[in-house]
Amino acid sequence: MPAKATSSEGASDRAAARDAADAPRAETWQSSPPGSMYDYIKVASFSIGPDGLIDQWSRRAAQLFGVTAREAIGKDPIEAFVPAELRERGHRKMAEILDGREWTGVVPFRMPADPSIDPSPTPSPDPSPDPSADAPGGPASERPDVPRPSAERDAWSGAPQPQPGQAHVTGASQTGEAYSARTSQAGETYSGRATQAGETYSGRATQAGETYSGRATQAGETYVARPRRGAPHVTEGIAEVYVMPTETESGERAAVCIVVDVRALRRIETDLAASQAIFGQSPFGFLLFGTDLKVQRANRPFAAVFGGRADDHRGRTVHDYLPRGEADRVQAALRRVLETGEAVTDMQLVGPAPDSAERRHWSINLYRVHSGSGRPIGVAGLATDVTRRHAAAREAAHARRNLALLNEAGARIGNSLDLETTARELLDVVVPGFCDLASVDLYQGLLAGDESALNSRSLADGSAELRRVAAASAVADVPYLEATGGDGAVDVGAVHRYSFNSPCADALRTARPQFVPAAAVTLIQSTLAVPMVAHDTVVGLARFARTKGSEPFNDRDRALAVELASRAAVCIDNARLYRREHERALILQRSLLPPDDPEASGLDIACRYLPGNAATEVGGDWFDVIELPGHRTALVVGDVMGRGLRAAVAMGELRTAVRTLALLDLEPAEVLSALDEIARGLGAPGGPSSAAVGPRGGVQQATRAARRPGDADLSEVYLATCVYAVYDAVTRRCTFANAGHLPPVLVEPGEGALMLDVPPGMPLGVGGEPFEEVEVELPEGSLLALYTDGLVESRDHPLDEGLSAFRSALDDPSPALEDVCDHVLNTLDTHHGEDDIALLMARVQGLPAEAVGDWTLPREPKSVGRARELTRDRLTRWDLDALVDTTELLVSELVTNALRYGEGDIRLRLLLDRTLVCEVWDAGLVQPRRRRARDTDEGGRGLQLVGLLSASWGSRRTPRGKTVWFELPLPDGDSTAVDPTEALLSLY
Structure with missing residues (x-):
């Protein structure tokens, strides 16, 4: 019979047992790793001598009962651990045991409240035997060489115990020996090793998880430490006890007791039942992979998807369920989770279902599983079929894409009153977001201004001439739409016709979109021909194509294409109407020419005006120089949007209004605000243009005939941009206000041209927004340039390119302003198109002091x-x-x-x-x-x-x-x- 019994011989023995199970050919006598069953169920042992007192006390017993060997040895186990009402019966049983009878039963005893909280006690490094337990002289509390504080009394004699929350630590008898501590409430033992006197020692409570620390003043002293929070109270538990009679060397009767905490057994049964319920009753596929990344266990929902019984999946790998690419990805994720412990959530997988070609989508969640000691034992996986969710998400993505395209079309299409520009804006929206290639064809008669062509017979049967005004391609090998339906490839700017029986001609005739079949030799897979209809009138045709490898057009795409083409058609029709108004505006434009070169205090002025059409002399652009009191000067440049009759009339009215407001000596922002109100009323009934001078000189209101519904377009509000500046020759400071116009350009002596940062407000006629002012000091000899967009923007040259060329032309200007104006116009001759040009330049001279x-x-x-x-x-x-x-x-x-x-x-x-x-x-x-x-x-x-x-x-x-x-x-x-x-x- 060994002198000291214990249920576990330490972490090394448990590791040996585990290694033996994993490797049958290895040596059997090895330590099992942490996490064995003995770490979950506390099995303790102690021996009782012939006198009925405890003479051997294992460390497991100290953990289970919360009593150290020093306190337990020499005590009556019945008196120490059995409740008072059961002690008489316990003494009788003890007498029978010492008489040589074995006994097994369930006995109540006093113990810590929840010893299972510490299922894996961690022994101190290089543990030494408890000097009080094994020393021949008996417990350290009875040895004269070990001091004992007065507060530490016999735990079973009713003497005072340490205060709650304190840990009493007995000192090492010499440097390097082990010391131990016991909390008065938790009853747990903490152990460690003092390396030398004066060092700090620390330990961790296995139940409460708290750290105790203190400093040894000298070897052999007692230390007292206080935990950060209180320990649990001692309570009564139930233990299953197995008592075996033994004999000492002298032949006296003794006994060895094996004790198991019954509460831990019940808790393990409950945990196993809960684990089985979660694993077996889960509606989702559940897998448990071992450390070899093979399936150790699968539940029924998983087996229902992949076939067979749940047990049939043991030993399989992810390659048995998924295609190689996806399986390799999952295998790598399993290995990463097992090695790092970092969980993987919502990992998306795609693969065919068993016995089906249908592609399924799964969402996988992986996390590492540990033993009670914290040792990784595998990876758990939860699989959810999200195929329907993916289908719904794909539909939602298509809907969001379509909505985004419509929003982008509303923001980008129609920003210009030019037909070709509007067509290009449509293609900028659809390529490559909606299709790979696209083109826009407009009727030649519409572009030429022949409105009678829109009602011709050739237009009705789809055989009228069209001009390709824009084309875009996102594929380098297919610059334009290839031949489809017998129609050859058409370059931008070319005039062509569609054959009568072609799908494109059919779309023009019926005003309904058509799918165009693709030729086998082309890279085009799917083409849509969509008529551009505005106000029940077909103005052109838009074609959208996708190359092979892309998803073909469907009915949802066709509806979106019709909506996009309709929006562009309305904008193109509006541009056509504005073009018509421009032609009518030529009648009155001669009377609205800008004045001759004016004079101003402190400024040298030069100006140029070029009409957009060589056959006319004026348009919607204007400039003006107005002298103000105090040797101040107002500089004005404006541009009425449009080129028609009304644009020219509106320009004349706005210029007159500017001069009137300037003479009232208002601030620049106030002038623009008043102009905004005037612009909103141009042409409206009761507005500035609605009054007429009668034959007798009186002002007569417009007749009812002039306000018939058929003439409602005369009341349209015109928009205009304008920059208004007031220069003070005394201070050489200039105050600017901008209504949607291009910013002024300033050239300081010896410096390059720069654009002034003047906030661009809303154009005149929009209303509702105030205008901001910016004051700039102009150096002596600097050059200020105001201009309209016709100078720097055209169809073939974007605005940024024109502005850059304009600034370059102003670098190092000539001393003569007239020469500077000529140089700018000659340099930018290729940058302006059919729009009017107004250029106003002023060189700052200032008044001398x-x-x-x-x-x-x-x-x-x-x-x-x-x-x-x-x-x-x-x-x-x-x-x-x-x-x-x-x-x-x-x-x-x-x-x-x-x-x-x-x-x-x-x-x-x-x-x-x-x-x-x-x-x-x-x-x-x-x-x-x-x-x-x-x-x-x-x-x-x-x-x-x-x-x-x-x-x-x-x-x-x-x-x-x-x-x-x-x-x-x-x-x-x-x-x-x-x-x-x-x-x-x-x-x-």
């Missing part, structure tokens, strides 16, 4: 005299003695008004250029108002006097108040100035 007088006066009465004094001195310096009296009088009136009705300090500014301008600034917001004074009034005649003596006067708002100004012409030999005295007397 000596031509500006600027003073700030305090708000006090004596500032009036100070203003007169400053004015007289500055005019004398400028040799303008003839204007001194008049200017001094008017300055006095304006400064006096600022003192009486304004706010804040007063600013006086005199500007000398081609005229003399005087400005008086203050912070008040109330604008001066001229009124007629009665004979009895003492005041009210100041502004009348200003109006009489000055060439012009006015006021404007500023960001911080207002400015009142007047302008005087410079004296010359022929002009005679108004006598201030006579003017003053004329007011009474």
Whole structure:
């Protein structure tokens, strides 16, 4: 009989058992790996001496009962572990056992609350025997050489126990020996090895999972550590006990007890039942692969799909179920999961079903399976048939693609009023998203402007001439649609006809799409011929083709092609209507030519205008230079969309409106906002163009006949783009506002041309959006260019290419602006098409500092005299003695008004250029108002006097108040100035 019995000899023995099972030819006497049944079911042993007391206590017993060998040896097992009400019966049984009788039964005993939480105890590295358990002198608690704290008492004598949550650690008797600790609540034993005095030791609670640590002050001392959270309480359990009588060397009766925790057995039974329920009753295919990646177990749903019984699949691999490519992919995933432990979710597989050619789709989830000790024992796989889900997803993907194409078509088709451009926009949408090749043919009569051709007989039977306006190919070997149905390949720009019996001619006649059969020798697999119908009129034909290897067109694709072609046809028809309006606009265009080259303060101006059609002289483009008070200049360039009669009329009305609004001295953004409202009303009943001058000179409203439903197109709102800039010659600052126009270009001395970052607002006539302003300081000698899109854009050259060429032409400009304009037009001669061209250039000169007088006066009465004094001195310096009296009088009136009705300090500014301008600034917001004074009034005649003596006067708002100004012409030999005295007397 061994002196010490245990159910497990350590991790090495378990590993040997496992190796023996896996390799039958290997040596039998080997350690089994962790994870054996003994790690799940705690089997403990201890021996009872002739005196009925425990004399041997295994480590498994310490784990099961939560009592160390030091505490258990020498104790009565009945008194220590059996409840009080059962102890009498226990003593009788113990007497029978010591009398030589074996006994097996189930006995209640005290134990930790849940010992199964630690199914795989981890022994400390290089364990040494428990000195208290094996030492001849008995437990360490009874040995004088091992100190024992007063708090550590006999666990079974009712003495005080350690406080809850504490761990009492007994010290090693010498450096390098093992020490052990026991928690007062969990009752578990922790072990480790102190390498030397003063080192830190640590251990982990096998049940609670908490770490205990402390520092040994010297070998043999007691250490106390506190866990991070409390340990479980001691409770009563049930154990199955097998007692075998033994004898000592002296022949005395003794016994060996084998104890198994019954709760662990019941828990294992429950876990097995739950595992069987999950595995066997799952509606999904379940597989368990071993470490050799072969099937160890399969459930019935999996066998129902792949045939046979569940047991028939044992030993198979994934290559028995899937094609080689997919099987290799799954095999690699299984190996990766087994090695790394990283799960694979929703792995998509495709393969044929057994006894069927139908392709099935599966979703596979893989995860590694571990033993109780954490050792990988295989990979579990869950397979779900998602074939229907894939079919639904494929249908949804087609629907999303079609919706995306329709959305893209709505955003990209129709951005131009050019027929060819609209056709190209359609092809940009469908190739390659919808088809591999496509072309658009439009009726030649429509392109030539012969609308009568749209009602001809040849159009009705599909034999009319068509011109191929656009073609696109996503396949390098098939640049255009190949010969199909007897029709030869057609280049872009060529005029052709479809044979009467061809599917394309049939589509044109019936206005219904047709499938075109593909020739066997071509790369085309499927072709759709779709008529382009707008307002019940066929305007052309669109052809869409897919090459071999692509999915053929189906009914869903045909419906989408009809919708795309219809949208493009409507846009093309709109472009046709705009082209017709352009032809009608030629009647009035001559009367709307831009003015001659204007003059401006602080600017050298040069301009060019070229009509899009050589037979006409004007179009929808315009420019203007408007002089503003204070030696400021408004620069305007605009473009009415369209080329017809209404576009030319709208251009004239907008140009007139711009000049009117500019003279009101509004901010650039306000001017564009007002123009936007005017553009929205152009041609509308009650709008600017609805009034007519009657024979008697009165304004008469349009007659009802002019507003008949048949003339409703006359009330269409025209769109226009415009850039409006105000340049101040004093500060050399220019304020820009943009209504959908191309940005201005600035060339600074010695620098390259750059485009100014002016936010492009919405075009005029759209409405609803405010316009932004940008202020830019223009260096002396810099060149500013405003232009229309006809200069930089054409059918054959995109806008970006034209803008780049325009900037290059402006690099290192000539000193003469006229030469610069000619150079730009000659350079970009190949870049502009049939659109009008307006080009306005201005070189910044600015006013010299000596031509500006600027003073700030305090708000006090004596500032009036100070203003007169400053004015007289500055005019004398400028040799303008003839204007001194008049200017001094008017300055006095304006400064006096600022003192009486304004706010804040007063600013006086005199500007000398081609005229003399005087400005008086203050912070008040109330604008001066001229009124007629009665004979009895003492005041009210100041502004009348200003109006009489000055060439012009006015006021404007500023960001911080207002400015009142007047302008005087410079004296010359022929002009005679108004006598201030006579003017003053004329007011009474």
